Amino acid sequence: MDPLTASPDPDATAAPLGKRARNRLAVEADILRVAREHLATDGAAALSLRAVARDLGMVSSGIYRYVESRDELLTRLIVDSYWSLATAVRTAHDATPVDDLEGRWDAIGRALRSWAVGHPHDFALIYGSPVPDYEAPAERTEEPGTAVLVLLVALLDDVRRAGRLTAPDRLGLVAVHAEAGVGALLEAPMFAATELDAVTLTQGLAAWTLLLGSVTSEVFAQLGPVPDGRALFECLLAASRRCVIAPAGD
Protein backbone atom coordinates (compact mmCIF):
# COMPACT_ATOMS: atom_id res chain seq x y z
CA MET A 1 0.00 0.00 0.00
CA ASP A 2 1.52 3.25 -1.05
CA PRO A 3 1.42 6.07 1.45
CA LEU A 4 -1.17 7.86 -0.63
CA THR A 5 -0.83 10.87 1.57
CA ALA A 6 0.97 13.95 0.45
CA SER A 7 -0.88 16.81 2.01
CA PRO A 8 1.40 19.77 2.45
CA ASP A 9 2.34 20.31 6.06
CA PRO A 10 1.70 24.00 6.58
CA ASP A 11 2.69 24.27 10.20
CA ALA A 12 5.91 22.40 10.66
CA THR A 13 6.08 23.22 14.32
CA ALA A 14 9.49 22.54 15.71
CA ALA A 15 7.94 21.85 19.09
CA PRO A 16 9.82 19.18 21.05
CA LEU A 17 6.85 16.80 20.60
CA GLY A 18 6.79 14.74 23.77
CA LYS A 19 6.46 11.03 23.94
CA ARG A 20 2.69 11.22 24.26
CA ALA A 21 2.17 13.51 21.30
CA ARG A 22 4.43 11.40 19.18
CA ASN A 23 2.52 8.27 20.04
CA ARG A 24 -0.77 9.97 19.26
CA LEU A 25 0.43 10.91 15.81
CA ALA A 26 1.65 7.38 15.24
CA VAL A 27 -1.67 5.89 16.27
CA GLU A 28 -3.58 8.34 14.11
CA ALA A 29 -1.39 7.42 11.17
CA ASP A 30 -1.96 3.74 11.88
CA ILE A 31 -5.69 4.23 11.94
CA LEU A 32 -5.62 6.05 8.64
CA ARG A 33 -3.41 3.39 7.14
CA VAL A 34 -5.60 0.49 8.19
CA ALA A 35 -8.70 2.41 7.20
CA ARG A 36 -7.25 2.92 3.74
CA GLU A 37 -6.55 -0.79 3.49
CA HIS A 38 -10.13 -1.60 4.38
CA LEU A 39 -11.32 1.05 1.97
CA ALA A 40 -9.26 -0.46 -0.82
CA THR A 41 -10.50 -3.99 -0.21
CA ASP A 42 -14.10 -3.51 0.86
CA GLY A 43 -15.14 -0.03 -0.11
CA ALA A 44 -16.38 2.94 1.86
CA ALA A 45 -19.72 1.54 2.90
CA ALA A 46 -18.07 -1.42 4.59
CA LEU A 47 -15.63 0.74 6.49
CA SER A 48 -16.05 -0.08 10.15
CA LEU A 49 -14.39 1.66 13.07
CA ARG A 50 -14.65 -1.52 15.08
CA ALA A 51 -12.81 -3.48 12.42
CA VAL A 52 -10.07 -0.89 12.21
CA ALA A 53 -9.69 -0.93 15.98
CA ARG A 54 -9.60 -4.72 15.96
CA ASP A 55 -6.86 -4.74 13.36
CA LEU A 56 -4.88 -2.36 15.53
CA GLY A 57 -5.32 -4.53 18.59
CA MET A 58 -7.32 -2.00 20.50
CA VAL A 59 -10.69 -2.20 22.10
CA SER A 60 -13.54 -0.97 19.93
CA SER A 61 -14.27 2.02 22.09
CA GLY A 62 -10.64 3.03 22.23
CA ILE A 63 -10.56 4.26 18.68
CA TYR A 64 -12.85 7.10 19.61
CA ARG A 65 -9.96 8.66 21.50
CA TYR A 66 -8.36 9.30 18.14
CA VAL A 67 -11.24 9.60 15.72
CA GLU A 68 -14.33 11.55 16.54
CA SER A 69 -16.70 9.45 14.50
CA ARG A 70 -16.97 7.33 11.41
CA ASP A 71 -17.83 10.38 9.39
CA GLU A 72 -14.73 12.11 10.62
CA LEU A 73 -12.61 9.19 9.48
CA LEU A 74 -14.34 9.34 6.12
CA THR A 75 -13.56 13.02 5.86
CA ARG A 76 -9.89 12.35 6.52
CA LEU A 77 -9.85 9.66 3.87
CA ILE A 78 -11.54 11.98 1.41
CA VAL A 79 -9.09 14.79 2.03
CA ASP A 80 -6.28 12.29 1.73
CA SER A 81 -7.62 10.99 -1.56
CA TYR A 82 -8.01 14.47 -2.94
CA TRP A 83 -4.39 15.25 -2.18
CA SER A 84 -3.23 11.97 -3.60
CA LEU A 85 -5.06 12.56 -6.85
CA ALA A 86 -4.02 16.18 -7.03
CA THR A 87 -0.34 15.41 -6.62
CA ALA A 88 -0.49 12.56 -9.11
CA VAL A 89 -2.10 14.82 -11.68
CA ARG A 90 0.12 17.77 -10.91
CA THR A 91 3.27 15.65 -11.14
CA ALA A 92 2.29 14.33 -14.54
CA HIS A 93 1.31 17.78 -15.73
CA ASP A 94 4.48 19.47 -14.53
CA ALA A 95 6.59 16.91 -16.34
CA THR A 96 5.26 18.24 -19.64
CA PRO A 97 6.67 21.32 -21.40
CA VAL A 98 4.48 24.38 -20.80
CA ASP A 99 4.12 25.13 -24.47
CA ASP A 100 2.88 21.65 -25.29
CA LEU A 101 -0.78 22.41 -24.67
CA GLU A 102 -2.17 19.14 -25.95
CA GLY A 103 0.49 17.26 -24.05
CA ARG A 104 -0.50 18.98 -20.83
CA TRP A 105 -4.15 18.13 -21.32
CA ASP A 106 -3.35 14.53 -22.11
CA ALA A 107 -1.00 14.28 -19.15
CA ILE A 108 -3.73 15.45 -16.81
CA GLY A 109 -6.26 13.11 -18.34
CA ARG A 110 -4.04 10.05 -18.32
CA ALA A 111 -2.88 10.72 -14.79
CA LEU A 112 -6.48 11.05 -13.67
CA ARG A 113 -7.41 7.79 -15.33
CA SER A 114 -4.50 5.78 -14.07
CA TRP A 115 -4.98 7.07 -10.53
CA ALA A 116 -8.66 6.23 -10.67
CA VAL A 117 -8.04 2.75 -12.05
CA GLY A 118 -5.40 2.17 -9.40
CA HIS A 119 -7.53 3.49 -6.55
CA PRO A 120 -11.11 2.75 -7.56
CA HIS A 121 -12.54 3.03 -4.06
CA ASP A 122 -10.77 6.30 -3.37
CA PHE A 123 -12.04 7.55 -6.69
CA ALA A 124 -15.56 6.53 -5.76
CA LEU A 125 -15.13 8.37 -2.49
CA ILE A 126 -14.57 11.68 -4.23
CA TYR A 127 -16.35 11.38 -7.54
CA GLY A 128 -18.96 8.73 -6.83
CA SER A 129 -22.41 9.09 -5.40
CA PRO A 130 -22.29 11.08 -2.20
CA VAL A 131 -22.58 9.10 1.03
CA PRO A 132 -26.09 9.66 2.40
CA ASP A 133 -26.49 11.68 5.55
CA TYR A 134 -22.90 12.70 5.24
CA GLU A 135 -21.54 15.86 3.84
CA ALA A 136 -17.85 16.49 3.75
CA PRO A 137 -17.12 19.74 5.53
CA ALA A 138 -16.36 22.20 2.75
CA GLU A 139 -13.60 23.96 4.66
CA ARG A 140 -11.55 20.79 4.70
CA THR A 141 -12.20 19.52 1.19
CA GLU A 142 -12.37 22.72 -0.78
CA GLU A 143 -8.67 23.29 -1.23
CA PRO A 144 -7.63 19.75 -2.20
CA GLY A 145 -10.87 19.27 -4.10
CA THR A 146 -10.26 22.18 -6.41
CA ALA A 147 -6.56 21.54 -6.89
CA VAL A 148 -7.11 19.68 -10.15
CA LEU A 149 -9.55 22.26 -11.38
CA VAL A 150 -7.05 25.02 -10.69
CA LEU A 151 -4.61 23.22 -12.93
CA LEU A 152 -7.21 22.95 -15.66
CA VAL A 153 -8.14 26.58 -15.42
CA ALA A 154 -4.51 27.59 -15.78
CA LEU A 155 -4.18 25.39 -18.84
CA LEU A 156 -7.39 26.76 -20.28
CA ASP A 157 -6.10 30.29 -19.90
CA ASP A 158 -2.82 29.32 -21.52
CA VAL A 159 -4.74 27.89 -24.45
CA ARG A 160 -6.68 31.10 -24.76
CA ARG A 161 -3.49 33.18 -24.59
CA ALA A 162 -1.93 31.02 -27.29
CA GLY A 163 -4.95 31.61 -29.49
CA ARG A 164 -5.50 27.87 -29.72
CA LEU A 165 -9.02 27.78 -28.31
CA THR A 166 -11.53 25.67 -30.17
CA ALA A 167 -14.18 27.88 -31.74
CA PRO A 168 -17.17 27.88 -29.34
CA ASP A 169 -19.70 27.39 -32.13
CA ARG A 170 -18.14 24.04 -32.85
CA LEU A 171 -19.64 22.96 -29.55
CA GLY A 172 -22.89 24.71 -30.35
CA LEU A 173 -22.42 26.95 -27.35
CA VAL A 174 -24.94 29.71 -26.86
CA ALA A 175 -23.31 32.67 -25.16
CA VAL A 176 -26.34 33.68 -23.15
CA HIS A 177 -26.73 30.18 -21.77
CA ALA A 178 -23.07 30.02 -20.84
CA GLU A 179 -23.30 33.39 -19.15
CA ALA A 180 -26.32 32.33 -17.13
CA GLY A 181 -24.86 28.94 -16.33
CA VAL A 182 -21.42 29.82 -15.10
CA GLY A 183 -20.95 33.57 -15.46
CA ALA A 184 -21.14 34.23 -11.75
CA LEU A 185 -18.51 31.60 -11.09
CA LEU A 186 -15.88 33.77 -12.74
CA GLU A 187 -15.84 35.92 -9.61
CA ALA A 188 -14.19 33.10 -7.69
CA PRO A 189 -10.58 33.75 -6.65
CA MET A 190 -9.58 30.80 -8.78
CA PHE A 191 -10.13 32.91 -11.90
CA ALA A 192 -8.58 36.09 -10.58
CA ALA A 193 -5.34 35.75 -12.54
CA THR A 194 -7.10 34.71 -15.73
CA GLU A 195 -8.98 36.47 -18.46
CA LEU A 196 -11.51 33.73 -19.06
CA ASP A 197 -15.05 34.49 -20.09
CA ALA A 198 -18.16 32.42 -19.52
CA VAL A 199 -18.14 30.77 -22.92
CA THR A 200 -14.54 29.64 -22.64
CA LEU A 201 -15.14 28.39 -19.13
CA THR A 202 -18.10 26.42 -20.38
CA GLN A 203 -15.89 24.86 -23.04
CA GLY A 204 -13.50 23.88 -20.31
CA LEU A 205 -16.32 22.39 -18.29
CA ALA A 206 -17.50 20.40 -21.28
CA ALA A 207 -14.01 19.00 -21.76
CA TRP A 208 -13.64 18.25 -18.05
CA THR A 209 -17.07 16.65 -17.88
CA LEU A 210 -16.27 14.41 -20.80
CA LEU A 211 -12.93 13.51 -19.30
CA LEU A 212 -14.29 12.77 -15.86
CA GLY A 213 -17.23 10.96 -17.40
CA SER A 214 -14.88 8.71 -19.33
CA VAL A 215 -13.00 7.75 -16.21
CA THR A 216 -16.17 7.31 -14.17
CA SER A 217 -17.69 5.18 -16.87
CA GLU A 218 -14.65 2.93 -16.94
CA VAL A 219 -14.08 2.64 -13.19
CA PHE A 220 -17.74 2.01 -12.47
CA ALA A 221 -18.13 -0.22 -15.51
CA GLN A 222 -21.21 1.67 -16.60
CA LEU A 223 -21.00 0.37 -20.14
CA GLY A 224 -20.45 -3.19 -19.11
CA PRO A 225 -17.32 -5.02 -20.21
CA VAL A 226 -15.42 -3.08 -22.85
CA PRO A 227 -12.83 -4.77 -25.07
CA ASP A 228 -10.04 -2.30 -24.38
CA GLY A 229 -10.71 0.36 -21.79
CA ARG A 230 -7.41 2.02 -22.37
CA ALA A 231 -8.00 2.43 -26.11
CA LEU A 232 -11.52 3.72 -25.58
CA PHE A 233 -10.21 6.18 -23.07
CA GLU A 234 -7.67 7.47 -25.55
CA CYS A 235 -10.50 8.20 -27.95
CA LEU A 236 -12.55 10.02 -25.36
CA LEU A 237 -9.47 11.84 -24.14
CA ALA A 238 -8.89 13.10 -27.65
CA ALA A 239 -12.51 14.17 -27.92
CA SER A 240 -12.31 16.04 -24.64
CA ARG A 241 -9.08 17.71 -25.71
CA ARG A 242 -10.74 18.91 -28.89
CA CYS A 243 -13.39 20.68 -26.85
CA VAL A 244 -10.80 23.21 -25.76
CA ILE A 245 -7.72 22.95 -27.96
CA ALA A 246 -7.97 23.38 -31.70
CA PRO A 247 -5.67 21.27 -33.90
CA ALA A 248 -2.24 22.79 -34.48
CA GLY A 249 -2.65 23.90 -38.07
CA ASP A 250 -5.83 25.89 -37.65
Added chain:
Amino acid sequence: MDPLTASPDPDATAAPLGKRARNRLAVEADILRVAREHLATDGAAALSLRAVARDLGMVSSGIYRYVESRDELLTRLIVDSYWSLATAVRTAHDATPVDDLEGRWDAIGRALRSWAVGHPHDFALIYGSPVPDYEAPAERTEEPGTAVLVLLVALLDDVRRAGRLTAPDRLGLVAVHAEAGVGALLEAPMFAATELDAVTLTQGLAAWTLLLGSVTSEVFAQLGPVPDGRALFECLLAASRRCVIAPAGD
Protein backbone atom coordinates in the same frame (compact mmCIF):
# COMPACT_ATOMS: atom_id res chain seq x y z
CA MET B 1 -44.82 9.15 -4.64
CA ASP B 2 -45.36 8.33 -8.24
CA PRO B 3 -45.66 4.67 -9.10
CA LEU B 4 -42.28 4.81 -10.81
CA THR B 5 -42.79 1.34 -12.07
CA ALA B 6 -43.59 0.61 -15.66
CA SER B 7 -41.94 -2.66 -16.41
CA PRO B 8 -43.71 -4.44 -19.19
CA ASP B 9 -45.70 -7.39 -17.93
CA PRO B 10 -44.79 -10.17 -20.32
CA ASP B 11 -46.78 -12.97 -18.75
CA ALA B 12 -50.25 -11.68 -18.03
CA THR B 13 -51.40 -14.99 -16.64
CA ALA B 14 -55.14 -15.16 -16.39
CA ALA B 15 -54.83 -17.65 -13.55
CA PRO B 16 -57.61 -17.39 -10.98
CA LEU B 17 -55.15 -16.03 -8.42
CA GLY B 18 -56.40 -17.24 -5.06
CA LYS B 19 -56.69 -15.20 -1.92
CA ARG B 20 -53.21 -16.09 -0.82
CA ALA B 21 -51.48 -15.28 -4.09
CA ARG B 22 -53.31 -11.99 -4.29
CA ASN B 23 -52.21 -11.03 -0.83
CA ARG B 24 -48.65 -11.95 -1.59
CA LEU B 25 -48.59 -9.68 -4.61
CA ALA B 26 -50.08 -6.88 -2.56
CA VAL B 27 -47.50 -7.27 0.18
CA GLU B 28 -44.68 -7.40 -2.33
CA ALA B 29 -45.96 -4.21 -3.91
CA ASP B 30 -46.21 -2.60 -0.48
CA ILE B 31 -42.65 -3.53 0.32
CA LEU B 32 -41.40 -2.08 -2.92
CA ARG B 33 -43.44 1.07 -2.38
CA VAL B 34 -42.16 1.67 1.14
CA ALA B 35 -38.64 0.79 0.07
CA ARG B 36 -38.84 3.38 -2.68
CA GLU B 37 -39.98 5.96 -0.15
CA HIS B 38 -37.04 5.17 2.09
CA LEU B 39 -34.76 5.24 -0.91
CA ALA B 40 -36.05 8.65 -1.93
CA THR B 41 -35.64 10.14 1.53
CA ASP B 42 -32.53 8.45 2.90
CA GLY B 43 -30.69 6.92 -0.01
CA ALA B 44 -29.70 3.39 -0.83
CA ALA B 45 -27.11 2.90 1.88
CA ALA B 46 -29.66 3.68 4.57
CA LEU B 47 -32.19 1.25 3.18
CA SER B 48 -33.07 -1.17 5.95
CA LEU B 49 -35.25 -4.22 5.68
CA ARG B 50 -36.17 -3.88 9.34
CA ALA B 51 -37.34 -0.34 8.83
CA VAL B 52 -39.44 -1.32 5.83
CA ALA B 53 -40.97 -4.17 7.81
CA ARG B 54 -41.66 -1.83 10.72
CA ASP B 55 -43.41 0.64 8.46
CA LEU B 56 -45.57 -2.17 7.18
CA GLY B 57 -46.43 -3.31 10.69
CA MET B 58 -44.77 -6.64 10.38
CA VAL B 59 -42.13 -8.32 12.41
CA SER B 60 -38.57 -7.89 11.16
CA SER B 61 -38.18 -11.52 10.22
CA GLY B 62 -41.47 -11.59 8.40
CA ILE B 63 -40.23 -9.56 5.49
CA TYR B 64 -37.91 -12.39 4.50
CA ARG B 65 -40.95 -14.33 3.39
CA TYR B 66 -41.33 -11.82 0.58
CA VAL B 67 -37.80 -10.62 -0.05
CA GLU B 68 -34.88 -12.95 -0.17
CA SER B 69 -32.36 -10.47 1.12
CA ARG B 70 -31.48 -6.82 1.19
CA ASP B 71 -29.54 -7.25 -2.03
CA GLU B 72 -32.56 -8.75 -3.67
CA LEU B 73 -34.64 -5.75 -2.69
CA LEU B 74 -31.93 -3.50 -4.08
CA THR B 75 -32.00 -5.43 -7.33
CA ARG B 76 -35.73 -4.93 -7.61
CA LEU B 77 -35.35 -1.23 -6.99
CA ILE B 78 -32.61 -1.01 -9.57
CA VAL B 79 -34.65 -2.81 -12.21
CA ASP B 80 -37.57 -0.60 -11.33
CA SER B 81 -35.48 2.53 -11.70
CA TYR B 82 -34.10 1.37 -15.01
CA TRP B 83 -37.58 0.91 -16.38
CA SER B 84 -38.74 4.21 -14.99
CA LEU B 85 -35.87 6.04 -16.62
CA ALA B 86 -36.18 4.13 -19.85
CA THR B 87 -39.88 4.90 -20.25
CA ALA B 88 -39.37 8.55 -19.35
CA VAL B 89 -36.67 8.86 -21.98
CA ARG B 90 -38.52 6.83 -24.55
CA THR B 91 -41.70 8.82 -24.08
CA ALA B 92 -39.89 12.10 -24.60
CA HIS B 93 -38.05 10.72 -27.59
CA ASP B 94 -41.11 9.28 -29.27
CA ALA B 95 -42.89 12.62 -28.99
CA THR B 96 -40.34 14.09 -31.38
CA PRO B 97 -40.59 13.78 -35.17
CA VAL B 98 -38.26 11.08 -36.48
CA ASP B 99 -36.58 13.38 -38.95
CA ASP B 100 -35.73 15.97 -36.30
CA LEU B 101 -32.41 14.41 -35.35
CA GLU B 102 -31.22 17.20 -33.08
CA GLY B 103 -34.63 17.32 -31.46
CA ARG B 104 -34.50 13.62 -30.71
CA TRP B 105 -31.07 13.93 -29.12
CA ASP B 106 -32.15 16.89 -27.05
CA ALA B 107 -35.34 15.15 -26.01
CA ILE B 108 -33.36 12.18 -24.74
CA GLY B 109 -30.89 14.39 -22.93
CA ARG B 110 -33.46 16.61 -21.29
CA ALA B 111 -35.59 13.67 -20.26
CA LEU B 112 -32.56 12.02 -18.73
CA ARG B 113 -31.67 15.13 -16.81
CA SER B 114 -35.13 15.89 -15.52
CA TRP B 115 -35.63 12.29 -14.43
CA ALA B 116 -32.29 12.31 -12.65
CA VAL B 117 -32.97 15.61 -10.92
CA GLY B 118 -36.39 14.36 -9.88
CA HIS B 119 -35.12 10.99 -8.64
CA PRO B 120 -31.59 11.64 -7.46
CA HIS B 121 -31.35 8.52 -5.32
CA ASP B 122 -32.70 6.30 -8.04
CA PHE B 123 -30.22 7.89 -10.40
CA ALA B 124 -27.42 7.22 -7.94
CA LEU B 125 -28.57 3.62 -7.75
CA ILE B 126 -28.11 3.21 -11.48
CA TYR B 127 -25.27 5.50 -12.42
CA GLY B 128 -23.55 6.15 -9.11
CA SER B 129 -20.74 4.25 -7.50
CA PRO B 130 -21.59 0.58 -7.32
CA VAL B 131 -22.73 -0.69 -3.95
CA PRO B 132 -19.81 -2.63 -2.46
CA ASP B 133 -20.06 -6.38 -2.23
CA TYR B 134 -23.14 -6.21 -4.34
CA GLU B 135 -23.42 -6.83 -8.02
CA ALA B 136 -26.71 -6.56 -9.76
CA PRO B 137 -27.43 -9.82 -11.53
CA ALA B 138 -26.85 -9.09 -15.20
CA GLU B 139 -29.75 -11.19 -16.41
CA ARG B 140 -32.21 -8.96 -14.59
CA THR B 141 -30.68 -5.58 -15.32
CA GLU B 142 -29.38 -6.04 -18.82
CA GLU B 143 -32.58 -5.46 -20.68
CA PRO B 144 -33.81 -2.37 -18.83
CA GLY B 145 -30.25 -1.13 -18.43
CA THR B 146 -29.58 -1.05 -22.13
CA ALA B 147 -32.97 0.32 -23.10
CA VAL B 148 -31.70 3.88 -23.27
CA LEU B 149 -28.60 2.82 -25.13
CA VAL B 150 -30.72 1.02 -27.70
CA LEU B 151 -32.54 4.25 -28.33
CA LEU B 152 -29.28 6.10 -28.76
CA VAL B 153 -27.90 3.51 -31.13
CA ALA B 154 -30.98 3.77 -33.28
CA LEU B 155 -30.66 7.53 -33.36
CA LEU B 156 -26.98 7.26 -34.15
CA ASP B 157 -27.73 5.01 -37.09
CA ASP B 158 -30.40 7.41 -38.30
CA VAL B 159 -27.89 10.23 -38.16
CA ARG B 160 -25.46 8.17 -40.18
CA ARG B 161 -28.12 7.29 -42.72
CA ALA B 162 -29.06 10.95 -43.07
CA GLY B 163 -25.43 11.78 -43.74
CA ARG B 164 -25.44 14.16 -40.80
CA LEU B 165 -22.66 12.57 -38.82
CA THR B 166 -20.07 14.89 -37.36
CA ALA B 167 -16.73 14.30 -39.04
CA PRO B 168 -14.74 11.96 -36.75
CA ASP B 169 -11.54 13.97 -37.07
CA ARG B 170 -13.31 16.86 -35.39
CA LEU B 171 -13.17 14.75 -32.28
CA GLY B 172 -9.58 13.76 -32.97
CA LEU B 173 -10.65 10.13 -33.21
CA VAL B 174 -8.01 7.64 -34.26
CA ALA B 175 -9.60 4.79 -36.15
CA VAL B 176 -7.26 2.13 -34.84
CA HIS B 177 -7.94 3.15 -31.25
CA ALA B 178 -11.66 3.14 -31.82
CA GLU B 179 -11.44 -0.28 -33.42
CA ALA B 180 -9.47 -1.68 -30.50
CA GLY B 181 -11.65 0.02 -27.93
CA VAL B 182 -15.11 -0.90 -29.07
CA GLY B 183 -14.82 -2.85 -32.30
CA ALA B 184 -15.75 -6.14 -30.74
CA LEU B 185 -18.86 -4.61 -29.21
CA LEU B 186 -20.38 -4.26 -32.64
CA GLU B 187 -21.09 -7.97 -32.60
CA ALA B 188 -23.72 -7.45 -29.93
CA PRO B 189 -27.32 -8.06 -31.05
CA MET B 190 -28.05 -4.44 -30.27
CA PHE B 191 -26.16 -3.42 -33.40
CA ALA B 192 -27.50 -6.14 -35.65
CA ALA B 193 -29.93 -3.90 -37.51
CA THR B 194 -27.45 -1.07 -37.89
CA GLU B 195 -24.50 -0.36 -40.11
CA LEU B 196 -22.40 1.36 -37.51
CA ASP B 197 -18.65 1.12 -37.48
CA ALA B 198 -16.27 1.44 -34.56
CA VAL B 199 -15.45 5.08 -35.16
CA THR B 200 -19.07 6.14 -35.32
CA LEU B 201 -19.87 4.12 -32.24
CA THR B 202 -17.03 5.82 -30.44
CA GLN B 203 -18.47 9.17 -31.41
CA GLY B 204 -21.75 8.09 -29.95
CA LEU B 205 -20.03 6.98 -26.78
CA ALA B 206 -18.28 10.32 -26.48
CA ALA B 207 -21.59 12.10 -26.80
CA TRP B 208 -23.27 9.79 -24.32
CA THR B 209 -20.40 10.06 -21.87
CA LEU B 210 -20.55 13.83 -22.01
CA LEU B 211 -24.31 13.79 -21.59
CA LEU B 212 -24.28 11.36 -18.69
CA GLY B 213 -21.34 13.19 -17.17
CA SER B 214 -23.26 16.44 -17.27
CA VAL B 215 -26.18 14.94 -15.43
CA THR B 216 -23.97 13.12 -12.94
CA SER B 217 -22.03 16.26 -12.27
CA GLU B 218 -25.20 18.19 -11.56
CA VAL B 219 -27.00 15.59 -9.50
CA PHE B 220 -23.95 14.80 -7.41
CA ALA B 221 -22.95 18.47 -7.22
CA GLN B 222 -19.42 17.62 -8.26
CA LEU B 223 -18.65 21.19 -9.26
CA GLY B 224 -20.09 22.69 -6.13
CA PRO B 225 -22.94 25.18 -6.36
CA VAL B 226 -23.51 26.32 -9.92
CA PRO B 227 -25.49 29.49 -10.68
CA ASP B 228 -27.90 27.89 -13.09
CA GLY B 229 -27.68 24.14 -13.52
CA ARG B 230 -30.31 24.13 -16.22
CA ALA B 231 -28.47 26.65 -18.39
CA LEU B 232 -25.16 24.88 -17.93
CA PHE B 233 -26.80 21.64 -18.89
CA GLU B 234 -28.15 23.17 -22.07
CA CYS B 235 -24.61 24.12 -23.01
CA LEU B 236 -23.25 20.66 -22.34
CA LEU B 237 -26.22 19.11 -24.08
CA ALA B 238 -25.40 21.14 -27.16
CA ALA B 239 -21.77 20.08 -26.94
CA SER B 240 -22.73 16.43 -26.66
CA ARG B 241 -25.10 16.77 -29.59
CA ARG B 242 -22.32 18.19 -31.71
CA CYS B 243 -20.24 15.11 -31.08
CA VAL B 244 -22.59 13.13 -33.30
CA ILE B 245 -24.77 15.47 -35.31
CA ALA B 246 -23.23 18.05 -37.61
CA PRO B 247 -24.99 21.43 -37.97
CA ALA B 248 -27.74 21.48 -40.59
CA GLY B 249 -25.97 23.47 -43.27
CA ASP B 250 -22.82 21.45 -43.52
Added chain:
DNA sequence: AACAAATGTGAGCGGTGCTCTTGCTTTACG
Protein backbone atom coordinates in the same frame (compact mmCIF):
# COMPACT_ATOMS: atom_id res chain seq x y z
C1' DA C 1 5.26 13.01 45.46
C1' DA C 2 0.88 14.76 43.90
C1' DC C 3 -2.16 16.03 40.67
C1' DA C 4 -4.44 16.42 36.23
C1' DA C 5 -4.67 15.14 31.70
C1' DA C 6 -4.48 11.58 28.40
C1' DT C 7 -5.33 6.92 27.54
C1' DG C 8 -7.03 2.02 27.94
C1' DT C 9 -11.06 -1.06 29.24
C1' DG C 10 -15.42 -3.24 29.37
C1' DA C 11 -20.28 -2.95 29.76
C1' DG C 12 -24.16 -1.37 27.50
C1' DC C 13 -27.78 0.92 24.20
C1' DG C 14 -30.08 0.74 20.02
C1' DG C 15 -29.57 -0.42 15.39
C1' DT C 16 -28.60 -3.70 11.29
C1' DG C 17 -28.96 -8.38 8.23
C1' DC C 18 -30.22 -12.82 8.66
C1' DT C 19 -31.52 -17.73 10.61
C1' DC C 20 -34.17 -20.85 13.08
C1' DT C 21 -37.99 -22.85 15.64
C1' DT C 22 -42.80 -22.78 17.03
C1' DG C 23 -47.22 -22.66 16.17
C1' DC C 24 -51.18 -21.33 13.11
C1' DT C 25 -53.93 -20.78 8.77
C1' DT C 26 -54.91 -21.37 4.18
C1' DT C 27 -54.71 -24.17 0.25
C1' DA C 28 -54.77 -28.36 -2.51
C1' DC C 29 -55.57 -33.11 -3.14
C1' DG C 30 -57.18 -37.85 -2.36
Added chain:
DNA sequence: CGTAAAGCAAGAGCACCGCTCACATTTGTT
Protein backbone atom coordinates in the same frame (compact mmCIF):
# COMPACT_ATOMS: atom_id res chain seq x y z
C1' DC D 1 -64.99 -33.78 3.49
C1' DG D 2 -60.85 -34.57 5.85
C1' DT D 3 -56.13 -34.54 5.89
C1' DA D 4 -51.56 -33.39 4.44
C1' DA D 5 -48.77 -29.92 2.54
C1' DA D 6 -47.56 -25.49 1.91
C1' DG D 7 -47.57 -20.68 3.31
C1' DC D 8 -47.26 -17.49 7.01
C1' DA D 9 -46.71 -14.64 11.58
C1' DA D 10 -44.09 -14.31 15.55
C1' DG D 11 -40.30 -14.36 18.52
C1' DA D 12 -35.76 -15.57 20.10
C1' DG D 13 -31.14 -15.40 18.87
C1' DC D 14 -26.45 -14.60 16.49
C1' DA D 15 -22.97 -11.52 14.95
C1' DC D 16 -22.03 -7.22 13.52
C1' DC D 17 -22.32 -1.98 13.58
C1' DG D 18 -21.75 3.28 15.75
C1' DC D 19 -21.41 5.33 19.82
C1' DT D 20 -21.53 6.54 25.09
C1' DC D 21 -20.32 6.10 29.64
C1' DA D 22 -18.07 4.99 34.03
C1' DC D 23 -14.07 3.37 35.63
C1' DA D 24 -9.08 2.06 36.02
C1' DT D 25 -4.60 2.98 34.49
C1' DT D 26 -0.74 5.33 32.68
C1' DT D 27 1.85 9.42 31.80
C1' DG D 28 3.79 14.20 31.89
C1' DT D 29 4.13 18.14 34.65
C1' DT D 30 4.26 21.01 38.66
